[in-house]
Amino acid sequence: MQWIAALPMYNVAPALADDWRAWLDAALARVSGRLIARGDTVRIVDPDADLTAFWLRDDVLLSQTCGYPLLHALNGRVRVVATPDFDASGCEHGGYRSVLVTGAHVEAASLEACRGLRAVYNDDDSNSGMNLFRHAVTPFAANGRFFASVAKSGSHLASLRAIAVDRTADVAAIDCVTLAFVRTHRPELATGIREIGVTASAPALPFIASRRVPPDIVDALAAALSEAIAHDAPLARRLRLKGLLRFTQADYAVIDRYEREAMESGYPRLA
Incomplete structure (x- = not known):
């Protein structure tokens, strides 16, 4: 089998993309012997913009997705390998939150005070940018509405730019790791938000x-990811990784x- 692999979720800058690729390369090197013994190969690729289509490919040995598509478009169609335990504010024991942010120009000091403002979110299948945001707004909505307008940006970086730089939006929910x-x-996107x-x-x-990846190879991949990060402390710090946990889809x-x-x-x- 000719496998492919990619870690596309947190490449907010070229240097960080290089670090994710280095970790992936190190992990794959640790399972290369098992793959060769099976007559398999693996190469790291750069996915197209349609990540859902990429994640659904039969030849994906390893990738990373969001929890929302895991339970929807990918439900029953992929195996969960491991869950990252991040070192970032808002992350505890393999969990994460979204940070509610407004533009520095916006006076609202709480989410409830954002009624009637302009919201922006990254994508419809995002847990951090849409699902957690919707859940947070729910107690304050009336007749299914809360904001004056809601726009889809395509990415967390684009949402931050809309708020901090372009000022075409006022409030968003941003993955705390992002x-x-x-x-x-990307400090220029952080200075214009609160x-x-x-x-x-x-x-x-x-x-x-x-x-299609056998369970024993899934276990080997989880171990390889953990070992690769444990043996490179500087890389772990740059990736904000404390380790990995073996969560299940449940x-x-x-x-x-x-x-x-x-x-x-x-x-x-x-809305």
């Missing part, structure tokens, strides 16, 4: 493999609960 990386690598709160917690973005069910609570409260979409 925001930590932004403060280091934090006004955090969302509920959910398990961090899982590493996944195709259903551990991600809270994401569906947040969605269900919003829908049952009459707030099915950001």
Whole structure:
């Protein structure tokens, strides 16, 4: 089998993308003997913009996705390999939150005070940018509405730019790991925002493999990822990784609960 691998989720700057690739390369080197013994090969690739289509490929040995598509478009179609335990504010025991941010020009000091402002989110299948945001807004919505307008940006970086630089939006929910990386690598996007709160917690973005990857290779991949980061402390610090945990898909069910609570409260979409 000719496998492919990619870690596309937190490449907020070229230097950070290089670090993710270095970690992936080191992990794959640790399982290369097992792959060769099977007659398999693996290469690191750069996915196209349609990440869902990439994650659904039968030849994906290792990648990383968001918890929301894991329970929806990818449900039953991929294997969970491991969950990162990040060293960032808002992360505890393999979990993460979204940070509620407004522009520095916005006077609102809380999410409730953002009623009637302009919201922006990264994508419809994002837990951090959409699902957790919707869940946080639900208690304050009336007749299914809270904001004056809601726009989709395509990425957390684009949402931050809309708020901090272009000022075409006022409020968003940003993955706390992304925001930590932004403060280091893209400070121009961090200086124009204010934090006004955090969302509920959910398990961090899982590493996944195709259903065609045998369970013993999945276990080997999880061990290889852990070993590669444990043996390179400087890389671990740059990637903000304390280690990995072996969560299962069932551990991600809270994401569906947040969605269900919003829908049952009459707030099915950001509005």
